Amino acid sequence: MPRIAKYDREKALEDAVRLFWERGYGGASMKQIEQALDMRPGSLYATFGNKDGLFREALAVYTGRMSNSMGRALEESPTIMEGIFTYLRSLTEQITAPDSPARACLVVKTLLEVTSDQPELRDLVNRRLREVEDYLAELFERAREQGELKPGVESRRLARLVQSQIMGLRSLAQRDIDTDSVKNLTEDIITALGAFTQHPTTH
Amino acid sequence: MPRIAKYDREKALEDAVRLFWERGYGGASMKQIEQALDMRPGSLYATFGNKDGLFREALAVYTGRMSNSMGRALEESPTIMEGIFTYLRSLTEQITAPDSPARACLVVKTLLEVTSDQPELRDLVNRRLREVEDYLAELFERAREQGELKPGVESRRLARLVQSQIMGLRSLAQRDIDTDSVKNLTEDIITALGAFTQHPTTH
């Protein structure tokens, strides 16, 4: 067995996430990818197949990180709804960090970028977003059973509402706007979601 | 004075709005623009300068339409907050129409697409979004004075919240999702905003 792989696959994918997150799928050229990952075309194509393949793997890394972040917030919170609010605050800290490649979500950026002549990518991001919706719906169904939600609240509708809140928060945060305004917005979103929770939101 | 302009500028801009709205700025190639507007490169560049110039004019047409739509909703409503809710419902009807080029907002699509090496475009969309924020803030300041808002609600924060709601609504609607779910989401957003209004939301 000769020659060990010089380039760490994980390190390369981290760089890819950063570049795609900052510039989007179409906005990141292979030349820029070569620079960011410090790899030559031959190695890139041998390792990831093509630009699509690299993007898919980078997207998987990105969504995995986001899931972990939400999971951690839920673990350290006494109730599900408080876990959601804790996650929103944690997310706000993350995206307003000075070294964040972008504040908007990479999945949403791709959703808004991709057209009907890229059906594979389109289906991929739709699948990811549907998975998040399903996960949230399960969470809120448990929250409902535990009396955390007002009577009559549908868990799946609340799931889509919360997903739209995250999309809106992160898209607005992509504006040229100061960090305090983003944090205020997060608190206002939590307040607004209080219309669906049994007990008034704490903050 | 010879030769009258064959191509109707307004008609061309309408086609440009449709194409850019569907495919985004970078996703619409000049070849596709030539087809959609039925114009040859020479006419295009003579009329609009370059791709940037065409996009700027198309964006102005788009934002003008959106402003009109909100203005109409506010006119036909007895209070400001009801006008906002009427607008949200009207917007939902518009974007779920089968011939809509996209459900997501063209300005937000551009905001998430544009990078730091396109500072003019970046500034342009930020300016437009700031204008909407300012307009909403004035509206909500009036609403506050007329007792439509709960005590302590800041008009500018509410303006950014509502803008983020619209961004979230339209971004989620861009998912492969049925019309009824979008309409339900709109109602849930209105319910959520009820946390800031003096009288409970009607629907």
Next chain:
DNA sequence: TCCGTTTTTGAATGATTGCTCAAATTCAAC
């Protein structure tokens, strides 16, 4: 040290990008 396999390199591919401009066309004025 040499071998054999794998990885890396980077020049080159054809297609597409936004854009230019000389030539052809069109129409009002006469």
Next chain:
DNA sequence: GTTGAATTTGAGCAATCATTCAAAAACGGA
């Protein structure tokens, strides 16, 4: 008709796009 200015045309520009592949380099095993 003829003229003359404005508009339209479309071939063609250099640059960039994603991608390929033969050659060079790198390294474990002998």
